Amino acid sequence: MPSQPAPLAMPLVATAFPLTSQPLPFPPLTGRAGFSGFPSPAQDYEPRTLDLNTRLIKHPTQTFYLTATGDSMEGWGIFEGDLLVVDRSVTPRLGHTVVAMFDEEVLIKRYALYCGTPHLCSAHPHYPPLPLEGTNCQLWGVVRAVIHEYLP
Numbered sequence: 603m604p605s606q607p608a609p610l611a612m613p614l615v616a617t618a619f620p621l622t623s624q625p626l627p628f629p630p631l632t633g634r635a636g637f638s639g640f641p642s643p644a645q646d647y648e649p650r651t652l653d654l655n656t657r658l659i660k661h662p663t664q665t666f667y668l669t670a671t672g673d674s675m676e677g678w679g680i681f682e683g684d685l686l687v688v689d690r691s692v693t694p695r696l697g698h699t700v701v702a703m704f705d706e707e708v709l710i711k712r713y714a715l716y717c718g719t720p721h722l723c724s725a726h727p728h729y730p731p732l733p734l735e736g737t738n739c740q741l742w743g744v745v746r747a748v749i750h751e752y753l754p
Contacts, residue, residue: 658747664691668701675710677725684750686710688743699745705738
């Protein structure tokens with residue numbers, strides 16, 4: 603006698619709770635009025651702040667910021683309004699995202715080989731690769747970081 607198939611279990615659905623703003627559980631920061639004696643070994647474990655200048659800017663005198671416009675680089679994670687950290691001291695290599703003046707227009711493109719010759723390429727299929735040979739192209743720098751804000 604064939605066995606009956608087991609009844610399908612109903613999927614569990616989590617209840618959605620409204621989001622509320624609550625303070626984050628950070629320990630209180632305390633300061634010291636002065637030092638005496640030897641430094642405490644616990645100082646090595648004190649919380650440190652995140653400094654984006656130290657993290658993202660390796661050559662301060664050769665670095666500038668640029669705001670991205672357009673949709674040509676969305677496939678590589680650069681969207682309209684993103685802030686780019688551009689380093690002029692980095693020598694561009696294949697695969698780097700660069701900022702360049704190409705025929706009187708500032709472009710953000712990837713430096714790549716296309717059909718064996720250097721081109722500036724976008725991530726969007728509607729924008730063809732731009733050959734560098736025989737053109738007036740000035741490199742402004744290599745994109746070191748992209749800062750994308752999720753909230754306006």
